[in-house]
Amino acid sequence: MRQQGAAGWFKHDITHRGVTAWALTLALALFYLLLYYGGRTVAGVYIPDVWTYVSDGLGLPHKWTFYGLLYTLAIVIGGVYVMRKYSHNRYQLVRTSVVIFVQCTLAFAIPWILAVFEQPEFYFSYLWPLQIENFYPSNVVNQPLPILLYSVLGSLVLVPILGVLYGKRWYCSWVCGCGGLANTAGEPFRHLGTKSMRSWRFEKWAVHLTLVIALVVTAMVIAAWAVGDNYPQFEETAASMQSFYGFLVVTMLSGIIGVVAYPIGGTRVWCRFFCPMAALLGLIQKFGRFRITVKDDMCISCGLCTKYCEMGIDVRAYAQNNEDFVRASCVGCGLCAEVCPRGVLRLENKTPRDPQELTMSSLLSESYR
Ligand code: SF4
Ligand code: SF4
Numbered sequence: 001m002r003q004q005g006a007a008g009w010f011k012h013d014i015t016h017r018g019v020t021a022w023a024l025t026l027a028l029a030l031f032y033l034l035l036y037y038g039g040r041t042v043a044g045v046y047i048p049d050v051w052t053y054v055s056d057g058l059g060l061p062h063k064w065t066f067y068g069l070l071y072t073l074a075i076v077i078g079g080v081y082v083m084r085k086y087s088h089n090r091y092q093l094v095r096t097s098v099v100i101f102v103q104c105t106l107a108f109a110i111p112w113i114l115a116v117f118e119q120p121e122f123y124f125s126y127l128w129p130l131q132i133e134n135f136y137p138s139n140v141v142n143q144p145l146p147i148l149l150y151s152v153l154g155s156l157v158l159v160p161i162l163g164v165l166y167g168k169r170w171y172c173s174w175v176c177g178c179g180g181l182a183n184t185a186g187e188p189f190r191h192l193g194t195k196s197m198r199s200w201r202f203e204k205w206a207v208h209l210t211l212v213i214a215l216v217v218t219a220m221v222i223a224a225w226a227v228g229d230n231y232p233q234f235e236e237t238a239a240s241m242q243s244f245y246g247f248l249v250v251t252m253l254s255g256i257i258g259v260v261a262y263p264i265g266g267t268r269v270w271c272r273f274f275c276p277m278a279a280l281l282g283l284i285q286k287f288g289r290f291r292i293t294v295k296d297d298m299c300i301s302c303g304l305c306t307k308y309c310e311m312g313i314d315v316r317a318y319a320q321n322n323e324d325f326v327r328a329s330c331v332g333c334g335l336c337a338e339v340c341p342r343g344v345l346r347l348e349n350k351t352p353r354d355p356q357e358l359t360m361s362s363l364l365s366e367s368y369r
Contacts (some may be wrong), residue, residue, distance in 0.1 A: 191308050
């Protein structure tokens, strides 16, 4: 609902795709253009390296430290806003505190300390396949053994086990910086995620395609390293795939579009449509214990749960049908339960599951809604 006065107009306009929302999108796009392409000539135009000048002025090692600082500040300030807004909800308070803590330590302070001691860069909260470079041999050979073990065991053991036990929420809504920014600074835009069937169909294909491409690129880069100079053409193809993935997925989709789209497309464009980690954890979630349970015959069909679901899930449809559900895309943010005026919804880790739900055909067909 729009409040009266200039402040009311602005609040409504910027959170409902008004002119100020588009202006913010353009400003964010310009910020990222300068960040990623500053100091280079693109299409014959020299782009000034503004953020390097700024970070030099602030005495920071490089512009990526400056960006990390801004990102962390956005999560801390947005996190405080979210904690005040949902101060009555213990789940949101604990979850947001963890998000802030992880960002400040694992994603900012520790990488900075590693840089100060001239150690290889490593972000402990980003694991393969989200951080695809973690498994590239050129990085692996430079990592100290404890970090290498953390990276491999984290991706191949910790991610699936916690995914089975707690669903994808343990990562997507508690640890990952992309989800962290979405659920803090992005909070005012969470309702903008599209709920159409067309977007759901696109999501299914796009997110799993990105996962497959991530797997193929990783395998090719490792294989190219293993065969060395014996197959130069294969090496060249692997290098092209690596740089294609780096440009399209890492830089454009994850680094730029994911955040630039907040004011017009909602906060989880990257997580929902393109993140390979979200795709992997979503598949695991379908077999795991996490689900949202529904209290029978309590729903009044107000639609608030669907409106505020950042992943575009039609939660109301399940509530109206008195149907507990597990959706691969659900990040377990808990906001559907929070906004429901009747306390209909609950996030749970239940066991054992109905064996009927675990068939491969149901996973691949209509239950994967
Ligand atoms: S269904 Fe609920 S918990 Fe899951 S993503 Fe949507 S709002 Fe968050
Ligand atoms: S918010 Fe609650 S009452 Fe409203 S549609 Fe969703 S489940 Fe039903």
